[in-house]
Amino acid sequence: MRGHRAAVPRPHRVRARSASIAAFVVLAALVPAAATAAGTQEVGVELPYVCALPSGERPATVRISAHFPGRAKAGEAFSPTDVTTTVELPAEAVADLTASKAATARAATRLGVDVTQGEAAAEATWRGTAEPVPLPESGPLTLTTTGDVPSVTGRSDGDLTFRAGGLAVDLALGAADGTATEPGSLTVDCSLAGDAPEEGLLTTVPVGPRTADPDGTPTPSGPSPGSSGASFGPQDAPEDRQDRQGDRAPEVAEGTPGGTAAGPGAPPCLYDDGHPSTSASLNAYVTGYTNVEKLRGASLIPLSCVLIEQGPTDIEFFPDFSGGHLTQHSEGTLRHRGRPRTPPFQATFLTFGFTPTKATMVLEQTGPMTMDASGETSFITLFTSLETRVRVPLVLRVTALEVNGTPLEVGPDCRTERPLRSPEPDPSAYPGDHLVLSGSSTHQPPDQPTGYLLSSGGPLTGEVTIPAFTGCGTGGENLDRLLTASVSGPGNYVKQIQGQTCAVQVFNPLECTEDLQPLKIPVPER
Template identity: 70%
Template sequence: MRGNRVAASRPPRVRARTATIGAFVVLAAMVPAAASAAGSQEVDAELPYICAFPSGELPATVRVSAAFPDRAGAGEAFSPTGVTTTVELPAEAVADLTALGAATARAATRLTVGVTQNEAAAEATWRGTAEPVTLPGSGPLALTTTGDVPSVTGRSDGDLVFSAGDLAVDLELGAADGSAADPGPLTVDCSLAEDAPEEGLLAAVPVGTDAPQPSGPPSLPGSPPGPSGPSSGPEEEQGERAPKVTEGTPGGTAADRDAPPCRYDENRPPTSASLNAYVTGYTNVNKLKGASLLPVSCMLIEQGIPGDGPPDPDHLVFDTVSQGDFHYEGRKRTPPVESTFLAFGFTPVKATMVLEQTGPIRIDSRIKMRLSDLLTIGETYIRAPLVLRVTALEINGTPLDVGPDCTTEKPLTSPEPDPANHPGDHVVLYGRGEQVFGEDATGYMLLTGGPLTGEVTIPAFTGCGTGGERIDRLLTASVSGSGNYVKQIQGQTCSIANPVFETPFTRGECTEDLQPYQIPVPER
């Protein structure tokens, strides 16, 4: 390696893979969450850096582009989107690389981003990767990387301020014949120049009740309104605490991550068709005039065998029926979540709730492959029989014994697009995605994840309370109803039989102990 330092952390990259079958269900537990941003602020910052190249320190220009929310609620996690990092290498730096025998370079970046709120501070690492580029014979070179970044949660009211800090550029150098260049991987360390404007400021996101209130996201054609604002504040008391940075894709095992365990075991051993993934998201709860959160939850999926779909002169069509299950502490349910909301607009109610399956979750997927341009289109309907269970309740500060059987009187329901073939009470979610062979998927695909949307009706509650203190009507009046829009996000799946682990230039799909590598962030 001739003294070249190999990067200690590994930047993420989602591999492009053609999905051949289905998708699976996610659904929101009916617990109010903090408000989400209505819009975004676009950032394109150009910053001066000093980088240590083999011949010595040289100036470099770094451009960071991203979209931040206009505002966020205290206690609400969000991730900047569309993040790109462009490192403009001077001609002298390019000459250094060619002198090492390199003809191509593949870049991965690790940008340290400081996150401050009031007097508290934390750090996040923004990772990005790029495809190999040919080094020019002379002149400068721009290397642009993209990638997902950690989510950030403001713990109290006050601006969350994001500032660029140290940058590491990992370079995988290639020779003209396609082999690895003799020096091997090279890491270039860069620091913000002393004359950088505003100490590397990228953006400031207002957080809390003093931030401008959103008007709500636009609705898709033919769909209900998107998830709306909060019906309550954050669960924790306000105060000056460090912003919470949640890495969505740390390496190693999943033991210390901000997510429940998600693995197969002797009670449910995997098969050659087994996948697992994390899911999360929001839904509107119309009666509470707010949105509710599904905590990060584990799904175990068994892929079906694709069969021929209906004839199509322009596509190869495959239909697949698969099955998915929530998995938490050995049961088919979500983790419990405690939340506080205002019933009838004035009565504070704190509830702990979970979603439980009453039967198998059915995944109907149709994949259409167009050979003329190698485009794959996937459409998926997910049908899940789920009841909402309340395990603890406190009204106006007074605990009430809800008993062991406080649930919706029947499973939650949705409008059914095909009632003749799929009778019964279940939630229906829909996902659509596209993927050109060799490129990343857009929308929803089973292997790469994405958004699923739908509409849910919450039935009346029953079995709530003990003795003479029946509170079924309170819960029914404050929560039950129709037209609640749902948007759920699935992370990248882990294929248990063929796991993909992280490398310096590729984001893993599985942790070392075969749990999902990616932890998704809910979106509105």
């Protein structure tokens, strides 16, 4: 027996701490911010975390220090300075590392930072690196990293609040003789402990002019009437959104104040006459990383817009009516300047291990994007599990190439000869070459769902083969072999993060801008 109902309700996602790590009770103190020189506040915070190590989940202590301005002006970018992240891992972590014959560890940290102003929110990634340190013979391992962090712009008056979130510690391991160990690297995922003081609060920066109490005491100004919140990012937005800064989704600029950001910010993500919306229309931003196995590196998948037509959820009831099988079929398309493709993006690698090569690329959708979810739900326990597979044929186009500082003309039609190809679990139903990304979710009310859902987003992963290149080169110079030899091949891991969707026919200020673009900007994860 089959039933039919409307699409699964679209739960609002809470801030992700780490889906893979359970809460762990650890006591720690929050060191309050103290004002230093005029106009600057020095922040030092100690927070309890839980880290997933090969031997299990262990408590860790994370100390974060930085200098923030005492006050900022609306529309004026600033970056926290002197940012240091210190991670103290317990002795059990050292035992895990020395078990692989490691004698040294070089750390790189990726700290998620939630930035909010009023109802607007954005996520920044604070990255830090360190020189190799020897592993201690006993006791904890202390890793201290430093690095520049994204700039922030408050577009209206009101407090900007910074809170620490999930932390990833990438460790490059070395043997005593300086050679790599096996494995040569390890990523330790850490989440904020459940009893962290003030939900990981780092500091608050007032934005706007200083006001005064009747007794003359300066006080922070609150949000201005009708304020639409914060925008975090470069002050020069893409021309399509230049006149909508107050309505646009928050951004984080991977650059210095007043400088050029690493990316153009959030591109427009709108339905229009060329692609009109329906009652089931959603839009969302996606981003992520893909490994390039031959080059032993990773390329950033640029922040891209996807327009989605969400299908209804079908239920096939169990014989005893205790629950049922759920299925849902949806379709989507990438959208950039009216075409089914991503924005251009750059990647720099060491080709053949020693030659710096920079390529500008575009992923072009050449056929339908399908999104199929299936799972089960219990009417007794209300527990629901879903598995989603996204399939999309994508051709990789190279629009510019630079080898060792010398530009090489690739011509107008340099591309992979076929779409990217993933292992397909059901080739008879889904023939042809295409990328396959998978995500799963569980939901046990009253808790929020965890994992990936089409409506609320989350991580999708897969593996892809990059085909040989064709059409590359001009003037008789054939670059097909160069690109094929250096890039093409199997085993390239992909991790894509989709943000919370915006349902364009049902305005929700927690999910959509006033002009019905996605409010949530996802942060790429490795």
